[in-house]
Amino acid sequence: MTARQDHHGLGRRRFLTTAALGGATIVGATALGGLDADAAFAAPAPSLDPAIATTSFVEGRITGITGSILEVAGSHGDNSRVQMTNATSVWKVRETTAEVIEVGDGLYARGVPMPDGTVAADAVWVNIVNLHTTIRGIEKRRLHLAHGRHELVGNIIDGTSNASYAGRAPTSDLSRLRIGQAAQVLGAWRPADDSVDIVRVTVGH
Amino acid sequence: MACGSTSLWAGETSWFCCGNAWGPCASTGGGACGNCRSGANHGAWPNASQACWDITRPDLCGENIPRRGCGSVMNVRHQCSGATVCITITDCGPRTKEWCGEATCCNGTCRTNRVLDLTPAAFSAIGSLSSGKLPVYIYE
Numbered sequence: 001m002t003a004r005q006d007h008h009g010l011g012r013r014r015f016l017t018t019a020a021l022g023g024a025t026i027v028g029a030t031a032l033g034g035l036d037a038d039a040a041f042a043a044p045a046p047s048l049d050p051a052i053a054t055t056s057f058v059e060g061r062i063t064g065i066t067g068s069i070l071e072v073a074g075s076h077g078d079n080s081r082v083q084m085t086n087a088t089s090v091w092k093v094r095e096t097t098a099e100v101i102e103v104g105d106g107l108y109a110r111g112v113p114m115p116d117g118t119v120a121a122d123a124v125w126v127n128i129v130n131l132h133t134t135i136r137g138i139e140k141r142r143l144h145l146a147h148g149r150h151e152l153v154g155n156i157i158d159g160t161s162n163a164s165y166a167g168r169a170p171t172s173d174l175s176r177l178r179i180g181q182a183a184q185v186l187g188a189w190r191p192a193d194d195s196v197d198i199v200r201v202t203v204g205h
Numbered sequence: 206m207a208c209g210s211t212s213l214w215a216g217e218t219s220w221f222c223c224g225n226a227w228g229p230c231a232s233t234g235g236g237a238c239g240n241c242r243s244g245a246n247h248g249a250w251p252n253a254s255q256a257c258w259d260i261t262r263p264d265l266c267g268e269n270i271p272r273r274g275c276g277s278v279m280n281v282r283h284q285c286s287g288a289t290v291c292i293t294i295t296d297c298g299p300r301t302k303e304w305c306g307e308a309t310c311c312n313g314t315c316r317t318n319r320v321l322d323l324t325p326a327a328f329s330a331i332g333s334l335s336s337g338k339l340p341v342y343i344y345e
Contacts, residue, residue, distance in 0.1 A: 057326040059244040061227050074244065075225035091335045106227035108243075110329045125325075125334045129229055130220050132300065150232050167307035182303045184219065186337045189228035196229065200337060204303040 056119045058082055058109040065103060069118065072107055082109050083118040092126035093160060093188040093197050101126055104191045127189040129196060135181045135203075143177070143198065145185065153195040154185055161198040166205050177203065208280040208291035214270060214343045216320030217309045218281065219299055220328035221249065236296030238275035242324065246290055248279065249298035249322035257297035266305035266318045277345070281321065283331040284340040285311035290323075290330040298322040309340045316340035 058080045064071035070082040084090075084098045088111075092100050101107075101124075108128060111121035133152065137144030143154040155161075162170040163177060177183070184202040189195075222230035223241035235241050237253055251261035252270045263270045273279070277294040299319045308315040321343060325334060332339040 055330070057244060057329060059226075059325065075227060076242065076244065091333075095335075108325045108329060108334060123329070123333065125329075127228065128334050129222070130334070130337055131229055132221065132298075147229055148232055150229070152229055167304065182300065184304075184337070186335075191228070194228070199335075202304070202307075202337075204307070205305065 054113070055110050055122070056113045058107065058111075058119055058121075060107060062101065062103055062105045062107055065101065068098070070101065070107065070109075070124075072109075081118045082107070082111070082124065083114065083120045084124070085120055088121045089123045090126065091124070091128060093157070093199060106189060106191070127191070129185070129187055129189050131185045131187075131196070133183050133185050135177055135179055135183050138177060138179060142195075143183075143201070145183070145196075153193075154187065154198045154201070155190070155195055157197050157199075162200055164200060164202040166203070170200055174201070177201065208278050209345050210280065211345055212342065213273075213279065213345045214268075214320055215284075215341065216268065216316050216318045216343075217307065217338050218248075218321040218323050218328070218341045219319055219338045220325055220334060221296075221298065221322045222325060223247070223296060238295040241295035242326075244326050245295075245324060246292045246327040246330065247295040247324045248281070248292040248327060249296035250277070250279075250294045251297070251299065251301050251320060253294055253297045261298065261301050263301035263318065263320065265302040268301060268318050268320055270301075270320060273345070280344040281323065281327070281331065282342045282344065283311075284314065284316060284342060286331070288331040290327050292323065292327045296322070309338050311340055314340070 060072040060074035063073045068084040072080045106127050109121045109124040111119040131147050133145040133147045136146050145152040162172050163174045164170045181203045186200040187196040187198045222243045223233045223236045250273050251263045252258045252272045282289040299322045304319050308317045
């Protein structure tokens with residue numbers, strides 16, 4: 001069964017509940033999220049299943065991983081438990097699997113509230129950031145960025161990092177980036193060194 | 206105030222973080238209105254005030270966006286999926302002038318110019334954060 005089939009049949013809430021309870025083997029659930037940027041643009045599928053009347057959003061740092069449960073400390077003092085299922089789509093630099101999630105990672109998740117207080121995640125985005133920056137320096141393997149009053153290192157990842165110039169389609173050619181340009185950086189924060197792995201840098205005219 | 210159904214604008218929306226947060230977002234603060242939170246359904250509007258307008262300058266992209274200040278509510282609908290989220294304006298942005306002419310498309314129809322920024326909570330209610338931007342209709 002795929003998420004798309006579920007969209008037309010089994011209710012999404014029941015689908016996730018079943019998955020959360022471990023009663024189904026389901027792959028490829030991307031109706032809500034977890035697609036990489038290019039795939040999202042290429043596939044105009046509904047980003048959110050309208051059948052879901054109420055979903056929950058979770059934000060914070062992962063403080064523990066117990067089996068398929070992520071313990072999350074919210075940035076405003078709240079705590080949440082996120083239930084990963086085999087239908088949960090996971091993004092961490094790219095579409096990936098739950099095995100790459102680590103304690104200390106930052107997280108955004110959206111899913112369905114369960115009776116036991118957990119949130120059965122439809123999608124989790126790990127360490128994802130989308131920052132308005134200014135390019136301060138350019139090296140072969142990294143960009144030096146100003147984000148507000150802070151300096152930030154953006155790591156260029158072979159086969160992943162791309163650039164969009166003046167609204168054009170993304171390209172792996174980063175050579176047209178210029179110091180002083182305003183740049184929107186979509187990427188993944190690295191908790192270990194506080195840098196960001198660049199997925200896409202978007203610059204205007 | 207409840208979200209309405211009167212058409213206000215259309216264009217691209219991106220997303221941003223604000224309030225207490227992890228990683229590089231930790232330094233972003235509560236935004237122009239002081240109460241912006243990544244985990245709430247909030248948004249940033251390019252004409253939240255005159256000072257805001259002077260920064261974002263959507264008119265340079267041909268977008269004479271009306272003034273809607275802190276606390277204004279809007280319904281934001283994904284152009285293709287129809288997924289909708291009701292947001293409250295709590296910040297100024299995006300800097301529309303920096304991406305004049307940029308388009309985001311789905312089902313062969315495009316929306317041009319960044320006219321709205323959503324918090325992760327709001328953006329993820331209508332699309333995937335990894336897409337970075339979405340084409341939307343905005344109502345009030």
